[in-house]
Amino acid sequence: MCQANGAYNREQFKPRATRDLEKEKRRLQNIFATGKDPEERKRKTRPGRQQAPAPKQDRFEELVKEIQERKEFLADMEALGQGKQYRGIILAEISQKLREMEDIDRKRSEELRKALATT
Template identity: 90%
Template sequence: MASQQRMDAVTKGTPVWPCRKQAAYTPETFELLRVMMKESKLTTFQQRHIMDTMKRDLEKEKRRLQNIFATGKDPEERKRKAPPVQQVDPAPEPDRFDELVKEIQERKEFLSAMEALGQGKQYRGIILAEISQKLREMEDIDRKRSEELGKALATA
């Protein structure tokens, strides 16, 4: 009985914070939260943080609903619009013929560097075979382009 009187005296003397309003959760929800917090053995600070977060979320939801009733639109919908897609000019396709010219030039430079180091004999056969292969591919491309040009001129 004495402990109950002390409890009443303490709660009566506790100031009520006017700036913070209680969230309108059902008593069952709060009871469930309290049970869960006790079972998870959260500290008082952690429990208070969870309760504050719930209150803030409720206030945010209230503001959102007020905006919907006032404007008829959800402000979240306006925020979620996808940014406009920037039109990117597709890079022109690299010309295989030009690539082959560069590759041949690189192989010639490599061969001259190896000859300067005295190892030209070791690489000369391999490099010349690769260059020959690239030249044949260039001839095929040239032949195809000539045929396409001839067809285009014949139809025009």
């Protein structure tokens, strides 16, 4: 513990990240920018085994998923200490998607009223 010269030496604590935060940050930024995970591209199915195309999804449901993805991205960025940088952008995008959902809802309600009025 104490050496002959009276100096106290202590082992320096060197924290090590359990994962590469810079790599994770770049991955999340790519997901945000492209809407796709670059790791998913590497794991694509082989050309010989094509899956049947999924049925066309409703735009309203797509918007719900997109909003959820934006929320998850913001949570990930906040966990990496980058939330402040993205918060305004993400909240603006979510707001825009909510307005689009309201427009879709308004149009559907109008169509339903017209359909009920004609019967």
